[in-house]
Amino acid sequence: MGSLPEASFQGTVHVGGEASGTLIASDLELSFWGGVNPQTGEIIDRHHPLSGCYLQDAVLAIPGGRGSCSGSGVMLELLLNKKAPKALLFERREDILTLGVMVAKEVFDTSIPVLTLNPNDFRAVLNMNGETIHVRSENVSTKAFSIRNESLTTEKQEPSIAGTVKLNSLDKELLEGTFGTASQVAIRLILRMANLLGAHELMDVTQVHVDGCVYTGSGCLLFAEKLRDLGGNVQVPTTLNSISIDQKRWRAQGVDASFGEAATRLADAYVDMGCHPTFTCAPYQLESAPRKGQQVAWAESNAVVYANSVLGARTMKYPDFLDICIALTGRAPRAGPHVEINRLASLVVRVSDVCLKSVDDSFYPILGYNVGSLSSTETPVIVDLEALVPSKDDLRAFGAAFATVSSAPMFHILGITPEATVLEHILQKEPEVRCVDVKMEGLRDCWNELNSARRDLPIDLISLGNPHFSLEEIKKLARLCQGRVKSEIVAVVMTCGRSAYGLAKQAGLVDELEKFGVQFITDTCWCMLTAPTIQPSANAIMTNSAKYAHYGPGLTSRKFFFGSLAQCVEAACQGHITEVFPKWLADGAGR
Template sequence: MGTYVASVFEGRAHVSGKASGTLIASGLELSFWGGVNSQTGEVIDRHHDLSGHYLQETVLAIPGGRGSCSGSGVMLELLLNNKGPKAILFERQDDILTLGVMVAEEISGKAIPVVTMKPNDFRAILGMKGKTIYIDSDRVSGEAFHDTHRDHTQKPTKNYFIDGMQLSDFDKELLQGLHGEASYTAIRIILRMASLLGATELMDVTQVHVDGCVYTGPGSLLFAEKLRDWGGKVRVPTTLNSISIDQNRWREQGVHNSFGEAATKLAKAYTDMGAMPTFTCAPYQLKTAPRQGEQVAWAESNAVVYANSVLGARTMKYPDFLDICIALTGRAPRGGAHLDINRLASLILRVNLPDGDTIDDSFYPILGYKVGSLAANRIPVIVGLQTLAPSRDDLKAFGAAFATVSSAPMFHMLGVTPEATSLRAVVDEARQIPSVDIKMEHLIDDWQRLNSASEQQAVDLVSPRQPTFFIQRNEKAGSALRRPNQGTRGFSYSDMWPVFLWLSLSSRGGRSTGEFWR
């Protein structure tokens, strides 16, 4: 009989190392924010096929992350708590989760291998669920490596990530530590991410929106306070996202002291560094909102999508922690959605609406969810909504839902969003772009799948969230609340479904777990 020889797959190692563990794998993207418990390592997204699995002591294989920019914060907490996976294998590069690993390595020395596989190799690895997987730098196998031709004791040079990078004089000063420890750490993290993105230089930005001010655990506070205590000060105007508590009322709301005090300290660390205490997940509603073409660095997934798509500003979908690093230096990788070529659509979605079909408040969030699900990491252009003339509030609802399930930084809507003046303007005609039709029955199917409650189930709590649940939504919610169904305790889902759908998909501002009904 012949000897079995395990396949050895080679990928691209974004964070190098050696590891082994039992493989848990899925062909579905996973949002770590809200989808993974950072204190236990359990996958808690109840719509995901890995729900109930624990990441500790495993090798995790997923196509990539999705949803919130705060996934990097969850990854940091998992590694600091020793509850994270021993390695991660991606089908496509994931900036947010990889950044969380990089930050853990920079501030604590803890890191795990992160490898992006070729699509065919990734699919082969999916078939190895439950087996022990071995990782050695960029190599992955179902059997342990016994070769001796590699020198595993040789570590990369301290600043290996600047190879091939065109640094400005200011970048060099930052990297030499001439502007303090905080700026030195920040520029190292920025350059590591630039190397990951394939960017060869950095660029100036005019403003930053920080999402890392949400408290994900002790690691997020440790990182911010270290930067603050090292003398960190923002170099460009910087706004802050909504935080984890109501600063004035968290005690009377029953928030545990340890959580409330830590969240308060985290917010203070950022304001001490000069960030404005805006505390909003909708910075596009502030007077400081960027203009079309303005180069900015925003985190918070729904805000990134709105800025790129509706305002026409330019930002990548920056992970938590990278946002404050850019604020401390004013420098960002020149890549991603900052560049024209990376803002083109690679998917055409044609929305087919029956004549005379009535559009209500549920339409745009459920369409955003469908478009985001189909797009995954691709920038889509949506065709067929010109005659509806969606308002900016409609686009806000659409974009927030889109951001919960897509990792793309933007969308185009033909004849609606500023760059989509024609299909030719947002599509590379030299490429074959797939086209998919979306029909009303597809949206109804998604609605029924997400709404797992029975039609007559009583509603115990409705929790609106500002600022995306704005005054017009309050008026419509009030109207629904004044029409309770007879014979039920309180209000039924059939009374409130337009309100619930908008709340579940939109007002969570890109922080959805995928568990829209619990």
């Protein structure tokens, strides 16, 4: 590639510093969790144009992140493993990945520059892919900086800890260390994020759901144990997301001892700080689920989207590590979906061209995946679905797929979700709202993208429960399996929370499904499962989760089929797929 003319830009500094590296750039957002290997720095999202690239020694330019809140954990591990990019350049404010760098700086004294560029400059940078890029403070250039300008030092360019945030007496006491060192570290990170968000004050929350209990490597364990050993104790009711192992069964399941012990230590550190060992990625299934209008601080992308959209509670898409900081202080930035105006839709998605006859449970995740692709950063309102009556599980599947490919923290569905009773009431006033149409061919494209396996490839594993299965889904699975015989060569594995498992056990559903051959795993989820549950194989995995069909190929190096729950049961019995498309997609393909 020939060198381009010298160019220089100025951006907004979120974490200061100086670095140089070869530019790796894309105009598509990237989820670091499930999209980047924290041990090697390889981009493993097989649906992303940068798949196969390595971040080490590179300057990464992407519009922003997407998908999982655990991206901050992956970012921290990359930095501690010395596999991180030399600098991060974003087109817009990026909370999750920036927080990972802030934690590395605040707690581990290591960091990289993080800047946002204006849209025109960002697009110009995209054209420099493969060039050597130099970053110093707010300056980005293709020309090396020869003489250090002391006016551009990191200390002068980065905002102060408090910045423009108005502190009340509690915030000041926390910052001064009155309540201990753990809460002091926590409030410093909260204030760093508040400044990034442009929040002018902090607010109280009534509960927290922590996603940082997922074991991504030694960094997340060091962080949690340090907070615990510094005397950390949660100040509001706090639940825990799925962890990386089934805590009660991992030894019997043959999980590597060093990994199992580290993941157990991480979970124990959070429980020691007063968190409840719920270990589920579906906290909305718990009795403690928040009500409409309640201010909470949840992490885990699907849970955040469900809380905002379906429950009508109010939470930002909190990055890992910030979640426990908020739990330790009870304080959160007043920004994002906590504020009424930020909950308004900026995009209308019309579904009038879609055939709604014969839809089954595969329709909602495919639609969510398509809508998320159409609204990568915007909060959408979906119209023309009033004739349908989606269940809570349908909305959960829609939201999980939506959150996989969109960074937006919520959606509305007119006539279905609680805040979308009147269209005009949930639309932003300025600027003018865009309208887009979902097409049958777009849904078919999504179906084909998630079905990465050849049609004739045998299936040896059915993956269910990403996010965790609810009691109603377990009941539905039992009905579908009744009177059927599973193929001996196919394993059927379901993940669910301890609460749902306990209720299913009481109802006799666990024994019934185990006779069919279903294996139950609690505490953990498919995005964390590896060997021995998932063995290397030339055969395919089938799932009813669009989220796992997206992340799975990169996480497992396996090919995937996606389909309805009924299709999954049929494949479990036959050992292969029997339908290329579901009836709703086949019937509507000619529209």
